[in-house]
Amino acid sequence: MGFSVSGSAAIIFAAMFIAFGMFYTATTTSADRVTDATDDWRDRSLDLQNAAITVENVTVESSGGTYAVNATVLNTGGATLAVSRTDFLIDNTYQTAFVDRAVEGDGETDLWVPGERLTANMTVGSAPSRLRVVTDHGVAATEVIA
Amino acid sequence: MASVSASHLIIFIASILVAATVAGTITATVADMSQSLETQGVDVSDQIATDFAVITDAGAQVYDRDGAENVTLHVKNTGSRYLPDDASQIDVFVDGEYTTDVTVTIVDGTAWTPGSVARFDVAAPGLTTGDHRVKIVAGGHEEVFEFRL
Numbered sequence: 001m002g003f004s005v006s007g008s009a010a011i012i013f014a015a016m017f018i019a020f021g022m023f024y025t026a027t028t029t030s031a032d033r034v035t036d037a038t039d040d041w042r043d044r045s046l047d048l049q050n051a052a053i054t055v056e057n058v059t060v061e062s063s064g065g066t067y068a069v070n071a072t073v074l075n076t077g078g079a080t081l082a083v084s085r086t087d088f089l090i091d092n093t094y095q096t097a098f099v100d101r102a103v104e105g106d107g108e109t110d111l112w113v114p115g116e117r118l119t120a121n122m123t124v125g126s127a128p129s130r131l132r133v134v135t136d137h138g139v140a141a142t143e144v145i146a
Numbered sequence: 147m148a149s150v151s152a153s154h155l156i157i158f159i160a161s162i163l164v165a166a167t168v169a170g171t172i173t174a175t176v177a178d179m180s181q182s183l184e185t186q187g188v189d190v191s192d193q194i195a196t197d198f199a200v201i202t203d204a205g206a207q208v209y210d211r212d213g214a215e216n217v218t219l220h221v222k223n224t225g226s227r228y229l230p231d232d233a234s235q236i237d238v239f240v241d242g243e244y245t246t247d248v249t250v251t252i253v254d255g256t257a258w259t260p261g262s263v264a265r266f267d268v269a270a271p272g273l274t275t276g277d278h279r280v281k282i283v284a285g286g287h288e289e290v291f292e293f294r295l
Contacts, residue, residue: 004158008165015169019176026180030187037191040226044197085261087222087254092206094220094253094263130206136261138199138224 048137052077055143056117058131069122073133081112081135088120089132095122196285197225204293209273217280219266219291223258229285231258237283240270
């Protein structure tokens with residue numbers, strides 16, 4: 001009688017031990033994932049709060065049915081932005097081909113640090129009326145072209 | 147004496163069987179719970195990592211740009227994970243009506259990676275003059291874009 005109680009208790013104990021091991025692993029893995037994602041989100045939110053841009057100047061020159069648009073955008077925020085992640089829309093047409101893009105004259109860099117100006121030259125087929133510049137995190141500035 | 151040993155043996159076997167059944171049930175139940183917990187952790191972390199923004203200029207022409215009576219929107223992935231660029235995994239509502247005729251095109255790459263932009267062409271034939279709203283739901287995140295015709 002005594003041995004059967006001990007044997008049963010040992011089996012139940014082993015099962016509880018295995019179950020706790022599985023549950024502990026799952027809980028920590030799950031919590032780690034959520035914590036990492038939350039940290040990323042907090043970093044993104046901070047960058048979003050620090051990001052700001054202003055369209056300083058837009059000039060348009062027409063030549064033979066095409067229009068050369070030159071935009072100058074100032075990073076007025078506190079976050080460093082990426083040139084490659086900055087989008088330009090002219091009359092809601094996404095611009096993919098740039099004649100050139102440069103930060104303070106440097107066409108090689110991808111870093112657009114606070115206080116610097118990004119210039120972008122684009123060519124469109126019809127007279128542009130609106131320019132929208134969007135940077136990381138969706139921070140946007142819109143300029144009506146006179 | 148022999149009958150006592152036989153009784154002990156029967157009780158021993160029975161108790162071991164009961165213990166094994168209980169142990170099996172406990173481990174199976176906890177294994178299921180652990181699996182669910184892990185899945186939920188993945189879902190929650192994906193939801194936190196998912197973010198996108200409609201970057202279309204509401205003041206410019208949004209509707210019928212190419213003569214196909216489409217609403218054309220540009221949506222930027224502002225989160226930290228890839229988003230599905232398959233229209234079947236994205237829900238779009240125009241003025242509250244579910245729309246299936248949606249074309250999604252990545253305009254600055256091949257996949258909807260963080261920072262890249264997708265163009266949504268949403269069929270909306272016969273949109274009348276007035277205020278309209280388009281709602282996009284993907285990866286557990288939703289955005290609403292309003293414009294006027």
